[in-house]
Amino acid sequence: MKIADLYIRVSTDEQADKGYSQRDQEERLQKYCQANEITVRKIVYEDHSAKTFNRPEWEKLIGFLKKNKRKSDFVLFTKWDRFSRNAPDAYQMINILRGLGVEPQAIEQPLDMTVPENKMMLAIYLTAPEIENDRRGLNVFYGMRRARKEGRWPAKAPVGYVNRISECGKKYIAIDELQAPIMRWAFEEIAKAKYSTEQVFNKAYKMGLKCRKNNFFLLIRNPVYYGKIPVPKFKDEEEQLVNGQHEPLISSHLFYKVQAILNGKHRVINTKILSPSQLPLRGYLNCSKCTRTLCGSASKGRNAYYYYYHCSSICGCRHKAVEVNNEFLQVLTEYTLNENMAELFKYVIVDAYSNDTGEYRTSKNEYLKSIATFKERLNKARELLLNGDIDSKDYKEIKGDCESNIMLYESELVKLSRNKYSKKELEPIIDKAIYVLTRLDAIFFKSDNYGKRKIIGSMFPEKFTFENLKARTANVSPVFNCIYLINKELQRNKKGQKALKSILPSEVLPPGLEPGTKRL
Secondary structure (H helix, E strand, O other), X not given: OEEEEEEEEOOHHHHHHHOOOHHHHHHHHHHHHHHOOEEEEEEEEXXXXXXXXXXXXXXXXXXXXXXXXXXXXXXXEXXXXXXXXXXXXXXXXXXXXXXXXXXXXXOOOOOOOOOOOHHHHHHHHHHHHHHHHHHHHHHHHHHHHHHHHOXXXXXXXXXXXXXXXXXXXXXXXXXXXXXXXXXXXHHHHHHHOOOOHHHHHHHHHHHOOOOOHHHXXXXXXXXXXXXXXXXXXXXXXXXXXXXXXXOOXXXXXXXXXXXXXXXXXXXXXXXXXXXXXXXXXXXXXXXXXXXXXXXXXXXXXXXXEEEEEEOOOOOOOEEEHHHHHHHHHHHHHHOOOOHHHHHHHHHHHHHHHHOOHHHHHHHHHHHHHHHHHHHHHHHHHHHHHHHOOOOHHHHHHHHHHHHHHHHHHHHHHHHHHHOOOOHHHHHHHHHXXXXXXXXXXXXXXXXXXXXXXXXXXXXXXXXXXXXHHHOOOOOOOHHHHHHHHHHHHHHOOOOOOOOOOOOOOOOOOOOOXXXXXXXX
């Protein structure tokens, strides 16, 4: 009596489209075995695609057949598309089964392989499902490409968006209220160029971002976040960006600024150094004896810990943290804006901003000139392509580079116009800034360590030594230099004093015969 193993395969899509079911296949296979006096040894149920033979249950069946070689006569299934939808893989698997002494057979499409002409029918049975799969896949591809051209996102929504279906049945993506703020924050942090992309991701992940690192690196280059849908290159159609129907999460300027940083066109500022509250200046102090930056640590005394700024080399540079911190507070007091001079400071800022119109025009003209240059370069490349001086590959590279730079400068123009304030809009901002500057020492004293370090970084654009800090020769930012000038220099000319001192010598030789004698 013949022995057979039954193979029953179905997928969710096939059940929905064609009404296949495992019970139905099993019933037909069992009836066939009873009618032909075949003993059923094993029934295998599969719910994977037939495009490949990388299916869990099928691999278990092959392993079972190898352990029980030539103990089974058939592997039965209803149709050949239950066996495979890939003709080359199917032929290879048939040879493997025959090597194990097993004959694969479809009960509704039986073939006698001893008859050579039946091999042609086998090719038809195996190729027809493969063609059906390819046609279905091509239809899906064209449908998704058409959706992209119409500005719709036809796939799973990227992090920050969720898939939705409108009342008319159209699918679209909407902003995710939970994930969108985190992704927007991530773009803004990368644009600041203070932290590496990985550090921004780690922080965003702690904030609740539902995304892995590799996927995050792909997402921050996706133009969908600023309202564009990418349409990939296909045959003679070039790659293009179309306006999306969804709401953008960020501005185009922010997106291209992030791309410039990711491409290495902007330098990333050194990462912030964390330090305890007793060492706010750690990372800002240079060693006065060598070229290293002073680190900081605590030494345990008999009753307490004592903090020091010290060099990690053998040069021996070491300062008590209390003395350095107190010296910095004295310096900070001198650079805190005098309340009596606040109005003068405000006048200077407003006047300087009014004079900035010329600089605004200069920047605008530079951006327009750059855009015109890249457009001219693109036109020249097009002429060279038409004349046959360059090939299409070189033209595409030039075109991509020019279009990317044009979009970057256009976004800079948009930002330039948005950042131009009127006088009425500017004054409240200045008033708020002056309020902070007149109370800078008090704010520094009450701030946590993070706030203190932000103030230190805003004052000193470069690192300094303790000796330079004490001698007031450390390089200070222009804003605080202006405050120092207002506080100190402009207060010297008090009422009743001469503004100019005489440049003549205080002692003059008396008139008379030479040699003169000093008058007492």
